[in-house]
Amino acid sequence: EDQVTQSPEALRLQEGESSSLNCSYTVSGLRGLFWYRQDPGKGPEFLFTLYSAGEEKEKERLKATLTKKESFLHITAPKPEDSATYLCASGYALNFGKGTSLLVTP
Amino acid sequence: DAGVIQSPRHEVTEMGQEVTLRCKPISGHDYLFWYRQTMMRGLELLIYFNNNVPIDDSGMPEDRFSAKMPNASFSTLKIQPSEPRDSAVYFCASRDEEVDGNTIYFGEGSWLTVV
Numbered sequence: 001e002d003q004v005t006q007s008p009e010a011l012r013l014q015e016g017e018s019s020s021l022n023c024s025y026t027v028s029g030l031r032g033l034f035w036y037r038q039d040p041g042k043g044p045e046f047l048f049t050l051y052s053a054g055e056e057k058e059k060e061r062l063k064a065t066l067t068k069k070e071s072f073l074h075i076t077a078p079k080p081e082d083s084a085t086y087l088c089a090s091g092y093a094l095n096f097g098k099g100t101s102l103l104v105t106p
Numbered sequence: 107d108a109g110v111i112q113s114p115r116h117e118v119t120e121m122g123q124e125v126t127l128r129c130k131p132i133s134g135h136d137y138l139f140w141y142r143q144t145m146m147r148g149l150e151l152l153i154y155f156n157n158n159v160p161i162d163d164s165g166m167p168e169d170r171f172s173a174k175m176p177n178a179s180f181s182t183l184k185i186q187p188s189e190p191r192d193s194a195v196y197f198c199a200s201r202d203e204e205v206d207g208n209t210i211y212f213g214e215g216s217w218l219t220v221v
Contacts, residue, residue, distance in 0.1 A: 032208045043110075043197055043212030044149070087149065093139065093162065094210055098148035 003027075004090055006097035013078055013104050021073040021100045023088035033071045034094060035064050036087040044087055078104045108132075110213035112198050118219045124186040127216045129198030130179055139199040139210060140173055140183050149197070155181065188220045 005024045013019055025033060032051050036044035048057045050066035057064050061082060063074045073086055083104045089096040111130040119125055131138045139154040153163040158175045166173070170189070175181040185192055195217050201210040 034209065036212075041214075043199075043214050046209055046211065049207065049209055092208065093151055093154050094208065095151065096141075096149040 004088055004095055004097040006086075006088055006100050008100060009098070010101045011103070013075075013102070015079055015104055015106050016077050018074070018076045018078070020075070021086055021102070023071040023073070023097055024069060025071070025088075025090045026069075027090045027095075031092055032090065033066055034089045035071070035073055036089065036096075038085045038087055038099070047086075075102070078102075080104050080106055110198055110200055110211055112196075112213035112216050114216060115214065116217045116219075118221065119188055121189055121220055122187040123220075124184065125188045125192075125218060125220075127183040127196050127198075127218070129181045129183070129213060131181070131198070131200030132202075132211060133179070135200035135202045135211075136178075137201045137203060137210070138175060138181050139201075140181070141197040141199065141212075143195045143197060143215070144193075152183070185218075188218075190220045193219050 003026045007022045032049045034049050035047040037047055038044045048064040053066055053068045055066050061076050065072045083102055085099040085101045087096050087099045110132055113128045137156050140152040141149050142152055143149045152165045153173045154161055155175045171185055173183045195215045197212050197215045199210040199212045
């Protein structure tokens with residue numbers, strides 16, 4: 001069965017303090033590794049899809065990378081508005097990890 | 107496009123009552139998904155449809171849950187009878203596999219509380 005494990009469960013950063021979120025996956029026949037952002041009271045919002053090891057994608061202060069067993073979401077110089085839960089997912093019908101709750105303080 | 111539209115946004119019901127959640131997918135999307143999100147279990151896939159046909163309902167917790175998709179623009183998730191442990195946020199999502207591959211787009215969710 002496809003499994004996705006995210007770490008850490010929660011992360012608190014000061015504004016400007018860069019860090020990375022981890023997503024480990026075990027999927028037979030990867031059809032993409034997905035990152036979503038979820039704000040409180042909202043549905044998950046699509047950020048990135050990665051398909052092959054070595055692939056990278058960027059959006060503002062976020063960069064997602066992929067290896068054969070893991071994906072990382074790097075956050076460079078975060079701002080308070082980056083505070084949210086970040087979810088990763090894989091599999092044909094998207095099997096989600098439990099997410100990393102990120103809080104960025106001024 | 108308006109995105110995936112779900113209703114109701116919030117529902118409080120008494121144990122034993124029937125609950126019906128509704129979803130309108132993005133126009134032209136050929137897949138529709140129902141997920142449930144709780145603090146304990148995270149986001150879980152309940153069922154998904156392709157071209158209005160249920161493909162995988164292995165995530166439906168028990169016979170009290172049923173889902174239908176009578177046409178390409180409407181789906182329902184029904185819980186009968188409801189129980190307090192069904193309290194969760196229920197998300198509907200859709201995708202156009204030909205255009206977006208496996209990327210799915212979520213609605214804002216239906217917050218269900220069963221008392």
